[in-house]
Amino acid sequence: MTSVIESAGPAVSAGSAPAPKPRRSRPGTGRKWAEIVLFVGPALVLFLGFVILPVVLAGVYSFYNLPQAFQWDDLADPERFVGFENYIRALTDPAFQKSVGNNFLILVLSLLIQGPLAIGIALLLNRKLRGRGALRLLIFVPYVLAEVIAGLSWKLLLQPQGGVNAMLEAVGLGAWQQNWLADPNIALWTMFAILTWKYIGFAILLMLAGLQGVPEELAEAASIDGASWWQIQRHITIPLLGPTIRIWVFLSMIGALQLFDMVWVTTRGGPLNATSTMATYMVEKGQFGGQPGFGSAVAVILFFISLVVALVYQRFALRRDLAGAITRGVR
Amino acid sequence: MNRRSTSRLVALTAAAGLAVAALSGCATGSGGSEGSDGDVTLTWWHNATSGPMPAVWEEVAAEFEADHPGVTVEQTGYQNEELQRTLIPNALAAGDPPDLFQVWPGGELRDQVANEYLMPLDDVIPDTVSSVGATVNPWQVGGETYGIPFTFGIEGFWYNADLFEQAGIDETPTTLDELVDAAGKLREAGITPISVGAGDKWPAAHWWYQFALHSCAPEVLQAAETEFDFSDDCWVEAGEQLKEFLGTDPFQEGFLGTPAQTGAGSSAGLVANGQAAMELMGHWNAGVIGGLTADQQVPEFLGWFPFPGIPGAAGDPTAALGGGDGFGCSADAPPECAELLEYIMSEDVQKRFAASGSGIPTVPSAVSSLEDQNLAAVAEGLAASSFVQLWFDTALGTTVGNAMNEGIVNLFGDAGTPEDIVTKMQDAAATL
Numbered sequence: 222m223t224s225v226i227e228s229a230g231p232a233v234s235a236g237s238a239p240a241p242k243p244r245r246s247r248p249g250t251g252r253k254w255a256e257i258v259l260f261v262g263p264a265l266v267l268f269l270g271f272v273i274l275p276v277v278l279a280g281v282y283s284f285y286n287l288p289q290a291f292q293w294d295d296l297a298d299p300e301r302f303v304g305f306e307n308y309i310r311a312l313t314d315p316a317f318q319k320s321v322g323n324n325f326l327i328l329v330l331s332l333l334i335q336g337p338l339a340i341g342i343a344l345l346l347n348r349k350l351r352g353r354g355a356l357r358l359l360i361f362v363p364y365v366l367a368e369v370i371a372g373l374s375w376k377l378l379l380q381p382q383g384g385v386n387a388m389l390e391a392v393g394l395g396a397w398q399q400n401w402l403a404d405p406n407i408a409l410w411t412m413f414a415i416l417t418w419k420y421i422g423f424a425i426l427l428m429l430a431g432l433q434g435v436p437e438e439l440a441e442a443a444s445i446d447g448a449s450w451w452q453i454q455r456h457i458t459i460p461l462l463g464p465t466i467r468i469w470v471f472l473s474m475i476g477a478l479q480l481f482d483m484v485w486v487t488t489r490g491g492p493l494n495a496t497s498t499m500a501t502y503m504v505e506k507g508q509f510g511g512q513p514g515f516g517s518a519v520a521v522i523l524f525f526i527s528l529v530v531a532l533v534y535q536r537f538a539l540r541r542d543l544a545g546a547i548t549r550g551v552r
Numbered sequence: 553m554n555r556r557s558t559s560r561l562v563a564l565t566a567a568a569g570l571a572v573a574a575l576s577g578c579a580t581g582s583g584g585s586e587g588s589d590g591d592v593t594l595t596w597w598h599n600a601t602s603g604p605m606p607a608v609w610e611e612v613a614a615e616f617e618a619d620h621p622g623v624t625v626e627q628t629g630y631q632n633e634e635l636q637r638t639l640i641p642n643a644l645a646a647g648d649p650p651d652l653f654q655v656w657p658g659g660e661l662r663d664q665v666a667n668e669y670l671m672p673l674d675d676v677i678p679d680t681v682s683s684v685g686a687t688v689n690p691w692q693v694g695g696e697t698y699g700i701p702f703t704f705g706i707e708g709f710w711y712n713a714d715l716f717e718q719a720g721i722d723e724t725p726t727t728l729d730e731l732v733d734a735a736g737k738l739r740e741a742g743i744t745p746i747s748v749g750a751g752d753k754w755p756a757a758h759w760w761y762q763f764a765l766h767s768c769a770p771e772v773l774q775a776a777e778t779e780f781d782f783s784d785d786c787w788v789e790a791g792e793q794l795k796e797f798l799g800t801d802p803f804q805e806g807f808l809g810t811p812a813q814t815g816a817g818s819s820a821g822l823v824a825n826g827q828a829a830m831e832l833m834g835h836w837n838a839g840v841i842g843g844l845t846a847d848q849q850v851p852e853f854l855g856w857f858p859f860p861g862i863p864g865a866a867g868d869p870t871a872a873l874g875g876g877d878g879f880g881c882s883a884d885a886p887p888e889c890a891e892l893l894e895y896i897m898s899e900d901v902q903k904r905f906a907a908s909g910s911g912i913p914t915v916p917s918a919v920s921s922l923e924d925q926n927l928a929a930v931a932e933g934l935a936a937s938s939f940v941q942l943w944f945d946t947a948l949g950t951t952v953g954n955a956m957n958e959g960i961v962n963l964f965g966d967a968g969t970p971e972d973i974v975t976k977m978q979d980a981a982a983t984l
Contacts, residue, residue, distance in 0.1 A: 288663055288666075289641060289660070289663055289950055289951070290641050290645055290663050290664060290667055292645075292667055310983075316958075377817065380806075380810075380815070381805050381809075381817065382816075382817055382827070383817060400805065400806030400808075400809060402809045403751070403806030403807070403808050403809025403810065404806065404808075404809075405965060405967075408809070488751075489751070491753075491809065491961075492750070492751065492808035492809050492961075492965060493961065493962060493965040505954075508637065508638065509950070509954060510950060510954040510955070511659075511949065511950030511954070512951055512983065515983070
């Protein structure tokens with residue numbers, strides 16, 4: 222699935238057309254080709270073998286009904302070929318529909334809640350205040366923490382007899398106690414809170430980096446003209462932060478659609494599929510349900526959803542930032 | 553071409569060559585590689601990661617090495633589900649399996665045999681195969697033996713005798729009604745009656761298995777396993793009985809998110825720390841509970857009783873639900889693999905396995921070496937059962953098994969009906 226992100230990669234480097242170079246003599250061209258083959262060859266072989274080939278194979282497998290431990294012979298067996306049946310099964314399965322819904326809910330919530338929160342905190346942390354370094358560090362710690370460790374910690378803390386409920390009891394908020402991850406009605410919201418805690422540090426870091434690119438002179442000039450701090454942020458800083466925000470939105474959307482590890486560690490998609498995502502559904506059915514063909518079909522659906530979202534976003538939102546690269550010709 | 557660029561080219565070529573060599577090296581790797589001087593390395597994957605088991609296997613490997621000069625045994629323990637669902641299937645599919653590894657009976661075994669991944673053992677170590685008697689049956693396909701169980705046991709209730717006493721329960725329940733009564737008394741005494749790890753799905757599913765086992769006649773169970781025929785009414789009845797039982801609210805709060813074995817908040821942890829009175833679980837549970845107490849010891853209060861009978865039910869009243877762990881050799885393993893398996897199954901090793909308290913041995917003469925009271929009780933229950941039904945999810949294979957477990961958990965969470973479970977099983981079977 223990394224290929225979606227890969228596709229955004231060349232945007233940075235492949236910008237300008239190669240400048241015309243003076244013609245070289247034959248031996249020089251030969252050496253150039255040798256160098257290209259030597260430098261690009263190994264990387265290309267790895268990329269084709271470990272990225273492109275698996276994607277193609279998943280596409281092939283998705284048309285077959287394969288047993289858990291399948292062999293190449295199974296692909297030659299006409300009875301195993303089921304056409305689009307795996308896709309139909311996935312798209313009509315209420316559990317998969319629920320998973321897709323969860324993915325998009327997390328996507329929307331991320332943009333609506335994490336985005337403004339991250340921009341706000343970044344603006345605060347960009348001001349000169351005591352202990353700024355320490356604050357920045359603290360906010361970034363959850364992002365650096367390994368997913369599995371963070372997930373397990375939350376899983377333990379949020380158990381019915383866990384630390385969070387004990388703390389609520391201790392401060393007299395016993396009535397607020399919940400089965401945070403065990404109650405199907407609130408598990409997804411709990412999950413979103415964990416995700417926000419985990420990934421907001423990254424958003425803040427991006428925004429802070431973006432803020433460094435906003436020239437201080439503009440703010441100075443505005444304040445001389447009598448603009449308040451709020452007006453400066455609203456009319457100068459945030460518009461100039463636009464490219465950073467748009468890139469973060471892109472990364473956040475892709476992350477939300479492909480969400481797997483945190484959910485898998487804390488709830489494994491449960492209870493009753495309340496927190497399941499497309500990726501956990503895929504692993505649950507494909508790997509643990511012993512249906513690699515069906516799992517591949519889910520993987521292809523996940524790939525296409527991510528691809529469409531990414532392309533649409535690039536076409537309409539990122540075109541100014543990436544002008545002349547992937548979206549060449551769009552103005 | 554100047555000198556520097558020439559040497560650069562040479563270095564690059566070398567690097568590329570190394571990369572290619574390293575990549576192709578991945579394909580060969582470990583797995584019964586025979587050295588030039590006849591030395592043999594056996595790789596052995598098992599599921600012993602905690603308790604006294606890893607030490608037993610390590611000892612067995614060292615002894616085997618000492619008895620067989622030139623043989624090196626590389627044994628590694630992996631977490632059970634990881635081993636079963638990821639590591640072994642992948643290693644087998646990649647054509648580079650370990651030599652000796654855990655083999656699970658039922659659907660998985662049938663698939664592995666169909667793909668010719670396993671070594672038939674009947675001609676290689678016939679005495680070892682016959683030493684465990686009928687217990688080996690689940691590891692046979694078409695009359696051929698592909699794995700030998702080193703431990704086998706049945707499921708029952710692990711309970712806290714102190715809490716039972718506190719709630720005024722004098723005798724362990726022998727009928728379902730008595731179980732419901734006991735749960736009621738425990739509730740009245742302010743004790744959580746039963747813990748269940750529904751977050752992991754299978755522990756909840758085992759409740760339904762028990763009801764199905766007691767509702768369905770043995771022929772019906774047989775038809776289900778061989779033909780995936782779930783048309784008998786008893787499968788729906790099992791769900792209805794479970795639904796009725798769930799109506800008595802016997803389980804801990806938030807059971808849908810409770811894991812089975814990890815941490816103090818897991819279903820086993822709740823029993824270990826006196827926060828729940830009992831748990832329906834397999835024969836391995838004493839070790840799990842012991843690992844979750846503060847002092848890492850199996851608690852004094854722990855007792856065991858078999859699943860109570862259901863008067864008037866169509867199923868065999870003395871049938872029990874159970875399973876075991878077995879080892880098998882990969883098809884291309886060196887002959888030393890079978891010898892190692894033979895040694896693992898020897899009476900001496902089986903007795904030490906029993907004495908370590910890790911589980912119930914399968915060689916009958918070793919059962920007397922069980923020192924643990926609870927394991928002895930399980931062994932007694934096993935001996936008293938007329939037949940042992942393998943865990944349904946294992947017996948039916950992962951595809952049907954997973955769909956079934958999912959349906960059962962939905963029933964637990966009041967998000968599905970008894971009919972839904974059977975429908976899910978039939979739908980999953982139709983995709984096979």
